[in-house]
Amino acid sequence: MPPAEAARTPSPAAATSRPPVRGLVLGVLAVAVAGLGLVLPSFWLFLATGAVISAVTALSVGIVYGRAGMISLCQLSFAAIGAFVVAGLNTQGILVLPLQILLGGLVAVPFGLLIGLPALRLRGVNLAIVTLGFASAVDVVLGLNAFPGADSGEYVTRPALLAGDPAYFAFCWAVFVALALGLAWLSRRRAGLAWDAVRRSERATAALGLSVPGTKLWAFGLSAFVAGVGGGLLIGQLLTVSRANFEPVFSLMAFALGVMLATQYWEGALVAGVAMALVPEILRRTGLPQDLTSLLFALGAVEALFRGTGGLAARLRLVAAHRRARDLPAGLPPLPATQQSRPRVTSAPGGPVLELSNLSVRYGQVAALLEVNLRVERGTVAALIGPNGAGKSTLIDAVTGFKGYMGTVALGGRSIDAVSAHGRARLGLRRSFQQDRTIADLSVEQYLRLLSGHDLGRAELLEALHFLGGPHPERPMDSVDVGTRRLVEVAGLLAARPQIVLLDEPGAGLDEAESLRFAARLREVPAVFGCAVLLVEHDMALVAAACSQVTVLDFGQVIASGECAEVLGSPQVVRAYLGGEDAA
Amino acid sequence: MLQSALAGLAAGGAYALLGACVVLLYRMVGVLNFSTAAVGAFGAYASLEFLDLGWPYWVAALGGIAVGTLLSGGIGWVMSRWFFEVSVGVRSTVTIALLIGLLGLAHRAFGDAPKAVPSAFPGASLDLGVTISSDALLALGLATALALGVGAFLNRTLLGVQLRALSERPTTAELLGIPARRLSLLVWLFGGAAATVAVLVIAPTRPADFSSLSFLVLPAMAAALLGLFQNFTATLLGGVAVGLLEGLATYFDAVSPYRSVLPFVMVLLALLWTQRGEVWDAAR
Numbered sequence: 113m114p115p116a117e118a119a120r121t122p123s124p125a126a127a128t129s130r131p132p133v134r135g136l137v138l139g140v141l142a143v144a145v146a147g148l149g150l151v152l153p154s155f156w157l158f159l160a161t162g163a164v165i166s167a168v169t170a171l172s173v174g175i176v177y178g179r180a181g182m183i184s185l186c187q188l189s190f191a192a193i194g195a196f197v198v199a200g201l202n203t204q205g206i207l208v209l210p211l212q213i214l215l216g217g218l219v220a221v222p223f224g225l226l227i228g229l230p231a232l233r234l235r236g237v238n239l240a241i242v243t244l245g246f247a248s249a250v251d252v253v254l255g256l257n258a259f260p261g262a263d264s265g266e267y268v269t270r271p272a273l274l275a276g277d278p279a280y281f282a283f284c285w286a287v288f289v290a291l292a293l294g295l296a297w298l299s300r301r302r303a304g305l306a307w308d309a310v311r312r313s314e315r316a317t318a319a320l321g322l323s324v325p326g327t328k329l330w331a332f333g334l335s336a337f338v339a340g341v342g343g344g345l346l347i348g349q350l351l352t353v354s355r356a357n358f359e360p361v362f363s364l365m366a367f368a369l370g371v372m373l374a375t376q377y378w379e380g381a382l383v384a385g386v387a388m389a390l391v392p393e394i395l396r397r398t399g400l401p402q403d404l405t406s407l408l409f410a411l412g413a414v415e416a417l418f419r420g421t422g423g424l425a426a427r428l429r430l431v432a433a434h435r436r437a438r439d440l441p442a443g444l445p446p447l448p449a450t451q452q453s454r455p456r457v458t459s460a461p462g463g464p465v466l467e468l469s470n471l472s473v474r475y476g477q478v479a480a481l482l483e484v485n486l487r488v489e490r491g492t493v494a495a496l497i498g499p500n501g502a503g504k505s506t507l508i509d510a511v512t513g514f515k516g517y518m519g520t521v522a523l524g525g526r527s528i529d530a531v532s533a534h535g536r537a538r539l540g541l542r543r544s545f546q547q548d549r550t551i552a553d554l555s556v557e558q559y560l561r562l563l564s565g566h567d568l569g570r571a572e573l574l575e576a577l578h579f580l581g582g583p584h585p586e587r588p589m590d591s592v593d594v595g596t597r598r599l600v601e602v603a604g605l606l607a608a609r610p611q612i613v614l615l616d617e618p619g620a621g622l623d624e625a626e627s628l629r630f631a632a633r634l635r636e637v638p639a640v641f642g643c644a645v646l647l648v649e650h651d652m653a654l655v656a657a658a659c660s661q662v663t664v665l666d667f668g669q670v671i672a673s674g675e676c677a678e679v680l681g682s683p684q685v686v687r688a689y690l691g692g693e694d695a696a
Numbered sequence: 697m698l699q700s701a702l703a704g705l706a707a708g709g710a711y712a713l714l715g716a717c718v719v720l721l722y723r724m725v726g727v728l729n730f731s732t733a734a735v736g737a738f739g740a741y742a743s744l745e746f747l748d749l750g751w752p753y754w755v756a757a758l759g760g761i762a763v764g765t766l767l768s769g770g771i772g773w774v775m776s777r778w779f780f781e782v783s784v785g786v787r788s789t790v791t792i793a794l795l796i797g798l799l800g801l802a803h804r805a806f807g808d809a810p811k812a813v814p815s816a817f818p819g820a821s822l823d824l825g826v827t828i829s830s831d832a833l834l835a836l837g838l839a840t841a842l843a844l845g846v847g848a849f850l851n852r853t854l855l856g857v858q859l860r861a862l863s864e865r866p867t868t869a870e871l872l873g874i875p876a877r878r879l880s881l882l883v884w885l886f887g888g889a890a891a892t893v894a895v896l897v898i899a900p901t902r903p904a905d906f907s908s909l910s911f912l913v914l915p916a917m918a919a920a921l922l923g924l925f926q927n928f929t930a931t932l933l934g935g936v937a938v939g940l941l942e943g944l945a946t947y948f949d950a951v952s953p954y955r956s957v958l959p960f961v962m963v964l965l966a967l968l969w970t971q972r973g974e975v976w977d978a979a980r
Contacts, residue, residue, distance in 0.1 A: 183789060230967040237728045237788045238967060241917045244730070245960030248911050256953050361907060364796045371789065403803040410797030417790050418778050 146285050149278025157277050158349075159389045164284045165345045166366075167385025170375035171291055172339035173366050178376030178423070179304070180331035181311030182231055183240035185363050189250035190220040190336040191343030192358035196259055198344040199353070202268045203261035209270050210283070213344030217337040224336025225329055232325040247360035254355035259347075267351040274348075284345050291338055292378035305562040307331050308551050315514060316549040321537035321565050321608075365409050372412035374423030383424065422553070430553065433588040440584045444577055463525065465490045465612050465644045466511070466541070471519035473503070473510050473668075480506045481668045483519070488612060488661070491638040493645040495655045495676070498665035499689055504648045505546060507665070508614050512536055512543045524611055538565075540611035540643075544618055550597045552590035556582065559589055563604025576607035579640065580633055595621030599630070606637060612644040613637075619651045631657035656680060664688065700947035701940045702828055707915075708939020709835025710898035711959075714912060715919030715935045716842045717887045717894070722925045723850075724863045724883040727775065728788040730913055732891050734798040735771070737909035739764020739892030740813060740899050741806045753814060761892045768888020769881060776877040780866060795910060802906045813899035835897040839935065842890060843928035859883065915939075915959040921966045938962060 149157055169187055176184040194216030201212040227246050231239045261267070274280045298304030306327045309317040314324045347353045369375060369384040387409075392402045416423050421430070466488040473481040481503045488494045496504055509515040513533035521528055523541050531539065551559060560573050570585075577585060580599045583592050592600065598618050605613045619627050631654045637645050649655050655662065656676060663673040666688040672679045679685060714733055721729045743760025751759065771794060779787050815831055850856035862869040862876050870876040895909055902908070915938045922934030938959050945955035 183785075183792070185792065230964060237785050238921075240728070240730065240788065240792060241914070241921065241963055242960075242967060244911075245914050245918075245963050248914055249957040249960045252954060252956050360911065361796070361799055364792065364799075368793050368796050371793065401804055403800045406796045406800035407804075410793045410800065413793035413796075414774075414790055417782075417786055417793070420782065420786070 142285075142289050146282040149276075149281040152278075154277060157281055159393060161277070161281045161284055161349050163385040163389035164281070164288050165342055165349060165385070166388035167381045168284075168288050168291060168342035168345060169339055169366050170369060170373075170381040170384035170388075171288075171295065171378075172335045172337075172342065173370035174374070174376030174381060175295070175307070175335040175338065176331055177367065177370045178374055178380075178426075179299075179307035179311065180328060181307075182328065182331065183237065183367070184227075184243045184332075184335065185240055185360070185367055186227065186243040186247040186250070187335070187339045187366050188343075188358045188360070188363040189247045190224060190339035191346065192250055192254060192355075193220045193223055193336075194340030194343030195347040195353050195358070196343075197340075198347050199262070199268060200260040203266050209268070209274060209348055213287075213341055213348065216344035217340035220336040220340025220343075221333045224332045224334075224339075227336075228329045228332030231328050231332065243363075244360065247363045250358070251355060251360055254358065259353055262352055262354060265352075268347055269351075270348060280349060284349070287341065287345060288382075291341070292381065295376070296378065300558065300561075302562060302565070303330070305554065305558055308554060309562060312551045313549045315533075316545060318514070318533040319512065319537055319543050319545070320563060321534050321542075323532075323534045361406070365406055368406075368409040368413040370423070372409065372416045372423050374426035374429075377425040377429065379428075380423055380425030426553065430588065430590075433555070434591060437584075437587045437591050440586055442584075444582070444584060445574065463490055464488060464522070465524055466646065467520075467522045467525075468507075468511065469520045469522070471507070471510060471517055471521065473506050473515060473517045479668050481510065481517070481665075484665070484668070484670055486663055486670065486673070488644050488646050490644055491642075492661055493634055493637065493647065493659045494661040494663065495647045495649060495659040496663050496665060497649060497652075497655060501667075502665040503668040504665055505616060506668075508543055508616055508648060512541060512614065537610075540609075541614070542605045542608060542610040542612075543614040544598070544601050544605060544616055546616040546620075546648075548594055548597060550589050550601060552588070554589050555585065556587050556589060556592065556600055557585035559600060560585070560604045560607060563601065564607035572607060576603040579603065579606070579636075580630070593621070595623075595626065598622070606641045606643065609641060610643050612646060614646045614648070616648045617650065618647070619649055619654045624653070627651055627654050628657055630654065634658040652680065697944070697947050701944040702832070703946065704939040704941070704943020705936070706829055706832035706835050706901050706939070707898055707942060708936035709832055709837075709839050710894045710935075711912070711915040711919050711938050712839035712932045712935025713835060713842060713894035713897070714891060714916030715923070715931045716839060716846065716928055717891045718913075718916050718920040719923055719925055719928060719931050720846055720890075721883065721887050722920070724859050725772070725775070725880045726784050726787060726863050726866070727791060728784065728917075728925070729887070730788065730791045731771065731795040731798055731910075732887070732916060733895065733913040734795050734802070734906075734910035735764055735768050735888050736891030736893075736895035737899075737906055737912075738767055738798060738802055739888070740895040740904075740909070741802060741811070741906065743892075743896065744811055744813060745806070747814070753816070757816070757896055760896065761889050764892030764895075765885050765889040768891065769885040771888075772881045772884025775884070776880050780877070795913075799907055799910060802910075806906065808905065810903050810905040813896070813904045815900040816897070831897055831900065835894070836936070838890075838893060838897070839932055843932040847928045855879075914963075915942075918959040918963045918966070921963055921970075924970060 148160060152160060169191060172187050173184065176182050197216035197219045198212045201207055201215065227243060230242050270280060274283050306317065306322045309320060309322060310324060310327045317324050317327060346357065369387060373380040373384045375381040375384045391405050391408060395402050395404055421427055464487040468484055468486040471481055471484040472479060484507065496507065498504055506515065510517040511521050513531065513536045523539055528536055528539060557573065573585065580603045582600050582603050583596055589597065598621060602615060602618055619630060622630055634645060635658055637643060647655065647659060659676050662676045662679040664671050664679060664685050671688055672682055672685050717732050718729060721727050739760045742763035743756045746756035746759040775787060779790055816834060850860055858874045859879055862874060862879055866876050898912065899909060918938050919931050919935035923931030941958055942955045945951045945958060
């Protein structure tokens with residue numbers, strides 16, 4: 113590395129932690145806002161408290177819609193459940209308000225899970241029907257059953273410490289900050305990144321070893337909790353609430369704001385809360401009708417959907433990430449000295465790591481795969497080749513559990529036929545996809561963490577990137593070209609240390625020199641990462657350079673299998689390839 | 697008890713009609729239209745304004761239908777212009793935003809007091825031992841005509857086949873020379889008219905404030921779901937079943953106040969049943 117560039121390269125430690133100045137400024141600001149109650153006149157303080165509570169609800173929309181990509185139109189119904197619990201406990205004098213609010217959030221969780229259940233197998237739109245139905249059902253129930261204490265005119269009482277409005281504002285603010293920090297923390301962990309994966313592609317999520325139903329339910333449960341807490345805070349502010357506070361139309365407005373502002377981010381949620389409180393007030397003061405509020409939110413949401421690049425906060429964050437990426441050095445940060453002499457993985461004892469026996473897949477009368485037998489030995493790089501339509505991708509889909517099949521698949525000598533797609537990934541059978549399924553709004557580092565399956569140390573992560581020569585870990589994925597995205601994907605799969613990786617045309621998008629460099633790296637994979645490779649590829653130069661064993665498929669059947677040079681030279685294989693092209 | 701169930705027949709017919717509108721738009725232009733009932737309610741409210749001007753019922757009703765048709769056409773124009781190439785999910789999300797917008801707009805235009813909507817044939821009914829109201833017959837007749845007519849149209853005529861091609865692959869259809877945008881606009885216009893008729897039929901039987909009328913989209917969706925968003929006949933039967941079940945619920949005092957929760961329960965059960973198998977998103 114030239115000295116000038118080396119000087120610009122920040123140390124890995126400094127690069128991981130966010131600029132400390134920014135954190136400090138935000139911290140001071142957060143404390144300053146908490147003190148706002150002491151200076152604001154009471155009417156404005158009332159609005160500000162309402163804004164913060166709406167911001168909590170907005171966060172809950174952000175989790176389900178912004179992060180996990182599922183439409184939920186019943187967040188205020190979860191809030192109503194939270195408020196109902198608080199009212200019940202408070203009038204009975206059980207526990208103090210903050211604990212009642214916490215409990216209210218927890219009681220909302222099973223409802224969230226119940227509503228999430230039909231979402232397990234289906235995506236966004238159907239869920240919108242269920243959630244809107246739930247919102248309307250809760251509205252009916254609340255119309256027939258008043259909140260505890262509401263009929264007798266009993267108010268919720270706050271403990272002495274939170275009795276004053278400035279103190280209660282500070283409390284609400286503290287809850288919002290805590291929830292926002294928690295969500296920000298989650299968005300750097302695999303548990304939170306899983307939501308982004310589910311939003312992008314369910315297949316890719318399962319291929320990561322993450323349970324799709326589990327990830328969705330977890331989003332719904334957490335979102336119901338956050339919304340329930342919001343409802344508890346609301347009854348704590350107003351002291352008494354009714355059905356009118358939680359009407360379905362408010363859930364719809366919260367959703368519109370979630371679309372418009374990207375409320376999965378704290379700044380988006382905060383703007384949403386302020387908008388919810390201030391827009392009607394501004395309209396009132398300017399003499400405009402307040403029902404314009406929902407019209408404005410609707411237009412904002414339609415505009416955000418039209419742009420198709422996420423809500424306001426998401427757009428701003430992307431711009432900032434690109435600006436930061438411009439200042440990043442072109443290469444990778446250097447590896448810490450201790451990691452450069454990493455221990456080579458000693459190959460496990462021989463025997464097949466993956467064995468397919470009589471694998472068949474049929475589409476009606478057509479056999480896509482017919483009694484395929486295939487073995488990949490431990491510590492080898494094998495290739496699966498064949499003309500277009502030979503059944504290569506079908507084979508990968510079947511082996512990794514995405515497609516039903518007849519026959520047996522054994523991993524490490526154990527049959528895995530009964531194991532689900534994500535279960536197979538967890539057992540160490542990982543795959544890449546032919547088409548780009550990377551998640552554009554994550555950074556390279558976040559994406560690697562998601563792929564690798566366990567929360568990696570930075571050194572380990574850099575090691576995997578260095579191995580393949582990937583981009584700087586802080587670069588946003590969508591600023592990385594498609595060929596390099598593939599490399600990042602492979603690096604992440606390898607960092608997961610699986611037993612075997614199935615790579616579906618990883619060389620597409622690489623030029624000839626890159627492709628040969630990639631082949632050289634693939635040869636080393638068994639020694640460095642201790643895993644075998646099954647490569648599906650059209651690039652024969654890459655196959656010849658990387659693989660020791662080759663299997664050739666044609667019309668769903670194995671027509672040749674053996675040592676690489678031998679198979680590639682066989683007249684039958686040459687004919688299959690040329691014949692296939694002639695026929696086309 | 698039978699009489700209670702049959703009292704739900706008018707509602708059932710209207711649900712079926714709205715459900716058929718939902719299926720129509722889903723199949724033809726690839727959108728799950730959450731604003732279906734809101735558009736219908738807008739048209740119905742407009743006809744009330746015309747009644748207030750002293751117009752006779754049928755003229756006012758036609759005026760309202762025209763308003764609903766044009767409103768739906770406007771939405772369709774926006775959809776085909778700005779959201780032609782996006783996924784079903786995004787298009788449907790747009791209609792959720794439009795539902796919110798329409799709620800605000802209607803509040804502005806008509807106020808928020810519930811209104812009494814007159815019936816098309818006040819007092820008329822058919823007596824077969826049990827009484828069936830003329831509204832119920834009208835709703836059922838229209839729903840059946842729509843379901844059967846549209847089904848036959850789509851399967852038997854060239855225009856219908858073109859529309860089906862359009863819904864599956866809009867761009868490909870356009871490349872084949874099918875005037876995709878114009879056809880989709882036609883579907884939107886028709887959907888608006890049918891939705892307004894449905895709301896005009898059902899509104900006399902219940903407290904007619906704008907937002908409850910807009911939320912009639914829920915039983916409509918329940919009906920459409922029972923037809924798997926594909927089958928018009930099943931949607932028709934589903935809508936009638938939801939209506940009858942609601943009517944039946946009025947017979948039992950314990951359940952009666954909660955009867956509007958029933959469509960939600962049916963949606964939940966239907967979804968859990970239809971989605972029991974493992975389904976992956978698009979393969980490649």
